[in-house]
Amino acid sequence: MENYFEMRLTDDQLRAISSIGLAHMGDAVFEILVRGWLCAHGKATGKGLHQATIRQVCAESQAEKLHRILPELTEEELAVFKRGRNAQVHHIPGHASRAQYGEATGLEALLGWLYLKGKKERINALFCMMMEENS
Helix, strand or coil: CCCCCCCCCCHHHHHCCCHHHHHHHHHHHHHHHHHHHHHHCCCCCCCCHHHHHHHHHCHHHHHHHHHHHHHHCCHHHHHHHHHHHCCCCCCCCCCCCHHHHHHHHHHHHHHHHHHHHCCHHHHHHHHHHHHHHHC
């Protein structure tokens, strides 16, 4: 039986996934990390929880957080980020610029790629860097 909590795809399998597919996975990874972070920091109370999550996972916030980790990315990670950033998206939310949305998509693609590769410790290290100023 496949264990979807402990994903470890091969490099060939990862290359077969589109940038948008990686970003789709990374979007979920980032949101679950943010929800956990909100709970762990006592911010998961009351009706504002959903709005607090949205503020953290929106494209503008993701783009800002990305800049905290860009210098820390390996060459391989940077290549995955750029692949996601340059993906052809057909709808950009009105509250984000094209550049912000591209950076957010690149970040999500990177997180999806790391997750599917089984690199949870690396994801956690990058996430902690991204969230440092929000504590």
